[in-house]
Amino acid sequence: MIEKNFISDSIKREKAKDFIRKEMAKAGIVDVHIQRTTLNTRIIISAERPGIIIGRKGRGILELTQTIERDLGIQNPQIELVDIGNPDLEPNVIAMWIARMLERGYKAKKVMQRALYRIKKANAMGAEIIIRGTMHKGIKSRQERVVFGYLKKAGNDTKHVKEAKTQAKLKQGVLGITVRIVPPDVIFADKINIAEIIRKGEENKTEDKNGNNQEERTEKHGESRA
Known part of the structure; x- marks a missing residue:
């Protein structure tokens, strides 16, 4: 039950x-x-x-x-x-926008380029847009693809890639739309700069040391005045 x-x-x-x-x-x-x-x-x-x-x-x-x-x-x-937040970093939003534009009669390549521009402007690390199906009457089914930036396709880091799929229903048939976006704040394991991390750590230590020295000088100055 x-x-x-x-x-x-x-x-x-x-x-x-x-x-x-x-x-x-x-x-x-x-x-x-x-x-x-x-x-x-x-x-x-x-x-x-x-x-x-x-x-x-x-x-x-x-x-x-x-x-x-x-x-x-x-x-x-x-x-x-x-x-x-920023809708241009959401693959669902971009995919549905592409579907609406295609159903209104806009050409696939132009729509994909405009969508990719929106994603770039939102400071994404990378993106991929794929449209599959019959683009025009009398032409065999094919695939159009645009991509930019850094995009993981395999391994554990693929969990950072946001993906959405939808369909555009046209007179000549159905087009499959896939959108993948890597948000700007993602840190991939193979992109970690060890030297940069060490440098920032040393800078933080220096700042902490300077702050402690300033506090000691302030305390001594207070004692001398007393």
């Missing part, structure tokens, strides 16, 4: 996540996390434009909460919105 309830709750959570992503696509959903507690169900939504979710005078978020509870069977849902 417990196992059945667990599976049922998991299915409900996944349906709720899909529903929120589809219904609030214009808000630029980055992530949806659902956590069940003893009192309620916390739904934490990270979005590029949370104002769209909130709606005028809070009506949007109220209607969303009521729909999730009524139609999806989520008990006592409590929606929380999280600021994502």
Whole structure:
């Protein structure tokens, strides 16, 4: 019985996540996390434009909460919105933007270059954008790829690479979109500069020593005046 309830709750959570992503696509959903507690169900939504979710005078978020509870069977849902910071460092945001531009008829190469420029401007360490599928009618399926900077493809450091996948639905078929971004604050193991670390350590020691000497001089000066 417990196992059945667990599976049922998991299915409900996944349906709720899909529903929120589809219904609030214009808000630029980055992530949806659902956590069940003893009192309620916390739904934490990270979005590029949370104002769209909130709606005028809070009506949007109220209607969303009521729909999730009524139609999806989520008990006592409590929606929380999280600021994502710089949206150009979020692969979900970039991937969905690319999909929208392609569906409006913009050429894949130009869209990819514009997206890559946005990521560069956000000071990312590296990025990769891949589009697969039939770009034009009468042309075989192919892959377009743009990349810049430092990007790990194997090993434990790949956990630092943020990735998102989505699709653009065009008349000639579906295009698969993959976006990978390395945030600016990531430190990879093979990029650690030992000499730089030692130099900074010596500088910190010197600063601490100078600070201690200053304190000693201040104390002696106070004693002499006394």
